[in-house]
Amino acid sequence: MHLLFVCTGNTCRSPLAEAIARRLIADRAIPDLTVGSAGTSAWPDAPASDGAMLVALEHGIDIGEHRARALGSELVEGSRLILAMGPHHLDRVEALGGGGRSWLLTEYAGGPPRPVSDPFGGDLAVYRATYAELEHEIRAILDRIVAERGRLAP
Secondary structure (H helix, E strand, C coil), X not given: CEEEEEECCCCCHXXXXXXXXXXXXXXXXXXXXXXXXXXXXXXXXXXXXXXXXXXXXXXXXXXXXXXXXXXXXXXXXXCCEEEECCHHHXXXXXXXXXXXXXXXXXXXXCCCCCCCCCCCCCCHHHHHHHHHHHHHHHHHHHHHHHHHHHHHCC
């Protein structure tokens, strides 16, 4: 199963979400779950923002090799679950054929549908708050995925 996180530029929220999910998937040894990220208005090959890189490093995660990818129909088609940071991202995913497989990240995590705060242009404290928000939500998302897989098992 491939999980795709989507934000605007693929330099802040979605690369952080991807990195957090990778770490938690490895820590929990969840089999057959891969992750990626993309942006609705990404400049292809742009690096993660400095704030995202610094906050990730504070948590022992190196996203220095991350390069932005633009969201396109091929990424949508190749993803089983697509989690958008905000409503306009979700609209774009659905316009590319992701209906029925796409959600606002916060809603899929079990909370009310709301956007994940965007740290772009903020100071390090803003990036830290976004990291904490993402980590909390992604833990709930992985709990849901594991629970749903358990219900589907023979």
